[in-house]
């Protein structure tokens with residue numbers, strides 16, 4: 001029996017004791033998770049620094065732990081409300097019955113995390129899993145190995161170690177886990193592995209949530225405030241060295257504003273990361289050489305308008321803007337997931353919408369404009385996991401909004417109550433009384449015309 005099989009068996013056994021059912025227990029575990037994040041903030045920041053060269057503890061707090069803490073606090077506060085039976089509208093037939101939806105735990109959930117925000121993307125689904133009363137096997141990404149090790153060492157000191165074990169390892173270990181039977185698999189990562197996860201899940205008819213990536217377009221209206229728009233885009237694109245699933249992947253704008261967009265982004269890069277981002281403490285690195293080479297290769301054949309410097313020994317790529325890119329350029333063949341921002345010029349909104357709709361549905365569609373009608377057209381004429389107008393990334397911080405993709409960018413959403421519902425079984429409950437049998441006579445055979453009232 002493999003280590004992974006043993007872990008899953010132990011987790012299921014622990015789940016079957018029923019200890020996760022009382023809300024008090026769930027809240028207590030969520031409080032422990034919160035205590036872990038607050039007490040180990042420094043250790044978490046150190047691990048993230050080693051994994052992704054994020055130097056400042058504040059940067060890690062802002063992008064990893066702050067949202068996580070908010071999610072945990074919300075779940076602690078609201079789990080009573082989320083888990084309560086949900087009465088539904090009655091009809092004449094159910095007027096004297098009890099009719100409600102009862103959220104119930106699914107069982108044992110497998111959470112497979114990615115490396116780019118190793119704490120947020122791995123522990124946020126765990127918040128929903130715990131709140132919904134599940135047990136969970138947690139598999140952090142091997143690429144962010146320092147964070148994975150810390151999670152493995154420290155989480156069992158805070159959470160019930162039989163119900164929420166951490167399994168570390170690489171592809172082999174993940175594949176061994178995927179052979180086991182789970183009640184839900186929550187995967188965050190790329191589309192190729194997403195398909196493998198879904199195939200493995202199909203063997204046990206296990207439902208999946210796939211939080212994937214894609215190329216999120218960003219349309220800039222020529223009449224908008226380019227200074228503010230480019231400030232927000234520069235921030236959203238280059239934070240974490242472009243390794244953010246919801247980062248704007250490329251810009252669509254009219255040719256008449258392309259050089260102004262480049263100029264505004266140039267100013268913002270200088271303001272945020274100085275003239276020399278390589279030596280600046282808030283500018284990150286590509287996670288490893290494989291990804292470094294992949295991002296560099298994507299730039300091939302395009303015209304560099306800004307940046308372009310690189311240093312393989314440090315996995316450094318300067319904040320880079322490419323201009324006059326076309327839909328068939330190499331950089332448009334896959335999600336960039338690095339600090340490279342192509343600009344594609346279009347004749348106007350119609351062409352931009354056509355360009356977006358010819359491609360896979362993205363995780364986010366971004367639009368910058370003062371014109372509400374224009375924004376509304378982008379909303380109604382495109383499809384994506386989320387739509388954000390006049391800003392970048394921040395929709396992910398609104399816990400009332402579901403976070404997730406559609407089509408190629410993923411399936412299933414989470415965050416706040418959406419995470420609770422995603423990892424719950426919404427059980428239909430109808431409780432009738434054994435009296436008033438006469439009203440049922442019509443449904444019992446023989447079905448005579450007299451009984452039917454004809």
Ligand code: NAD
Nearest residue numbers: 113114115140141143170171174189190193211212213245
């Ligand atoms: P990764 O390489 O760390 O893979 C994620 C997990 O998949 C790891 O735990 C790994 O062990 C496992 N894995 C890798 N290859 C496997 C295989 N052949 N079989 C089984 N398991 C395997 O992460 P990644 O995929 O490079 O992450 C980056 C991608 O994730 C980007 O596309 C990004 O957009 C996406 N992402 C999406 C979200 C979201 O919320 N939608 C968040 C973060 C990242």
